[in-house]
Amino acid sequence: MIEFRGVTKTYPNGTTALKDVNLTIEDGEFVFIVGSSGAGKSTFLKLIIREEVANAGKIRVNGFDFSTMKKRDVPYMRRTMGIVFQDFRLIPKMTVFDNVAFAMRVTGAPPRQIRKRVSKVLALVGLSHKARCMPGELSGGEQQRVGLARAMVNNPKMIVADEPTGNIDPERSFEMVKLLSEINRRGTTVLMVTHERSLVERFDRRVIQIDDGSVISDTGVKESHEDE
Numbered sequence: 001m002i003e004f005r006g007v008t009k010t011y012p013n014g015t016t017a018l019k020d021v022n023l024t025i026e027d028g029e030f031v032f033i034v035g036s037s038g039a040g041k042s043t044f045l046k047l048i049i050r051e052e053v054a055n056a057g058k059i060r061v062n063g064f065d066f067s068t069m070k071k072r073d074v075p076y077m078r079r080t081m082g083i084v085f086q087d088f089r090l091i092p093k094m095t096v097f098d099n100v101a102f103a104m105r106v107t108g109a110p111p112r113q114i115r116k117r118v119s120k121v122l123a124l125v126g127l128s129h130k131a132r133c134m135p136g137e138l139s140g141g142e143q144q145r146v147g148l149a150r151a152m153v154n155n156p157k158m159i160v161a162d163e164p165t166g167n168i169d170p171e172r173s174f175e176m177v178k179l180l181s182e183i184n185r186r187g188t189t190v191l192m193v194t195h196e197r198s199l200v201e202r203f204d205r206r207v208i209q210i211d212d213g214s215v216i217s218d219t220g221v222k223e224s225h226e227d228e
């Protein structure tokens with residue numbers, strides 16, 4: 001569960017990216033975050049994953065209260081979530097398989113379990129045949145799916161996905177949402193930032209719209225699993 005109460009984020013250069021944001025996202029929800037470029041969407045995600053720290057307000061994520069959480073607890077908090085970054089952040093010198101396996105190795109999982117689980121998530125994102133490729137040999141959409149496989153591999157409570165800006169192929173985004181819907185159906189909370197209104201309109205999900213640092217609309221808590 002995510003709770004924001006009166007959250008404000010001002011960057012060191014004086015830009016206020018979020019102003020007094022209040023919202024709750026329950027476990028198991030699927031939420032789209034929309035808004036124009038520079039509205040504050042990535043900042044919202046960065047506060048959730050604690051890549052940035054709020055200047056004011058209270059944030060609680062998956063049982064962790066950020067105002068009292070110790071620095072050493074941050075890695076435990078992060079293990080409750082899988083993150084798909086806007087710029088993918090794959091390791092260029094590792095194969096697709098190893099990029100995904102790496103996220104499991106750092107948790108100390110046994111090699112046999114790693115092989116099994118990595119194969120499973122690569123199959124789920126449709127990339128079994130690319131397991132031995134290097135990230136540079138993949139298309140943008142394929143790299144994004146490796147990022148999703150890596151985010152899922154430790155079976156997190158929640159997946160947070162920041163869609164790449166710029167030239168996104170609408171079909172690629174659609175495929176990504178279908179995959180995330182499938183993951184959500186299995187019980188994982190999903191938050192996805194998207195720049196495509198048309199995409200959001202194709203799926204009947206909760207939509208939070210951010211404009212100039214404020215939540216200007218929120219379709220509210222909806223039953224998941226109600227579309228498709």
Ligand SMILES: Nc1ncnc2c1ncn2[C@@H]1O[C@H](COP(=O)(O)OP(=O)(O)OP(=O)(O)O)[C@@H](O)[C@H]1O
Binds near residue numbers: 012013036037195
């Ligand atoms: N590290 C930073 N330092 C200073 N200002 C920043 C920083 N990151 C973001 N901003 C500013 O904060 C505001 C919100 O940015 P943010 O990246 O959250 O927007 P966004 O909605 O994700 O945009 P986009 O759709 O283009 O990715 C913008 O005015 C941006 O210029």
